[in-house]
Amino acid sequence: MSIASDLIRGHTETIILFHLLEGDSYGYQINKSIQFRTQGQYELKEATLYSAFRRLEQNGCITSYWGNEETGARRRYYSITSLGRAVYEQNVRDWQEAKTLIDALLT
Amino acid sequence: MSIASDLIRGHTETIILFHLLEGDSYGYQINKSIQFRTQGQYELKEATLYSAFRRLEQNGCITSYWGNEETGARRRYYSITSLGRAVYEQNVRDWQEAKTLIDALLT
DNA sequence: AAACATACCTCGCCTGTCAATGTATATTCA
DNA sequence: TGAATATACATTGACAGGCGAGGTATGTTT
Numbered sequence: 001m002s003i004a005s006d007l008i009r010g011h012t013e014t015i016i017l018f019h020l021l022e023g024d025s026y027g028y029q030i031n032k033s034i035q036f037r038t039q040g041q042y043e044l045k046e047a048t049l050y051s052a053f054r055r056l057e058q059n060g061c062i063t064s065y066w067g068n069e070e071t072g073a074r075r076r077y078y079s080i081t082s083l084g085r086a087v088y089e090q091n092v093r094d095w096q097e098a099k100t101l102i103d104a105l106l107t
Numbered sequence: 108m109s110i111a112s113d114l115i116r117g118h119t120e121t122i123i124l125f126h127l128l129e130g131d132s133y134g135y136q137i138n139k140s141i142q143f144r145t146q147g148q149y150e151l152k153e154a155t156l157y158s159a160f161r162r163l164e165q166n167g168c169i170t171s172y173w174g175n176e177e178t179g180a181r182r183r184y185y186s187i188t189s190l191g192r193a194v195y196e197q198n199v200r201d202w203q204e205a206k207t208l209i210d211a212l213l214t
Numbered sequence: 215a216a217a218c219a220t221a222c223c224t225c226g227c228c229t230g231t232c233a234a235t236g237t238a239t240a241t242t243c244a
Numbered sequence: 245t246g247a248a249t250a251t252a253c254a255t256t257g258a259c260a261g262g263c264g265a266g267g268t269a270t271g272t273t274t
Contacts, residue, residue, distance in 0.1 A: 003205050012231085042208055069239095073240080073252040074252070075253085101145055106199055133221080152262070176221095180271075
């Protein structure tokens with residue numbers, strides 16, 4: 001993992017929400033997807049991932065349900081809500097703005 | 108202030124180091140400069156600023172000395188060290204990389 | 215005299231990340 | 245067969261940076 005915790009901090013929830021825009025998914029899958037998309041440069045730590053799920057569900061951005069796997073380990077699937085979609089959109093806007101600001105302050 | 112704490116987290120020290128590249132300065136001045144450069148969109152909280160100074164001095168990125176003001180409140184000036192310059196350069200590289208990664212994970 | 219600007223500093227809380235640890239199932243391979 | 249590995253979820257407690265609240269002191273403006 002090459003990105004520092006403090007630089008990713010605050011983006012975990014948005015990353016998860018973005019993934020869920022493409023359809024319901026579960027923790028392990030989401031993390032594998034992140035690893036794949038960043039060519040192994042980044043992965044969420046499990047504790048970080050699951051605490052983010054808890055927050056997102058508590059504030060109504062996602063809902064969850066158990067998958068009915070015939071075989072293999074059980075999976076808890078997550079769905080994004082309409083609130084979650086709105087929060088995602090806002091977070092992306094905030095990120096675009098923050099990027100510009102930080103760039104202006106660092107260089 | 109429009110930027111969330113979690114998005115700025117980890118950049119405070121780099122922002123300070125960047126400011127000091129242009130010459131010795133002191134806390135109040137650095138903060139005013141940030142406010143000016145961001146047109147009031149951002150300011151460091153004083154507690155954040157001074158705790159960052161403490162960390163930076165402890166790990167050898169900056170040194171400090173009292174200014175000899177004839178009048179007005181006393182000022183503690185800070186100088187960037189060569190280590191500080193190197194850390195700044197590395198942090199900016201990390202930021203460029205993180206930006207790309209986060210962009211890829213959010214959109 | 216009161217208000218404001220300049221200038222510094224500290225204490226203690228809050229929150230997100232993460233290391234460590236634990237549980238359970240299925241597959242691979244020696 | 246048994247050990248290792250992959251899949252999959254979950255909790256606990258520590259850590260660190262940001263910051264609200266509070267404090268000190270000087271100088272200027274109204």
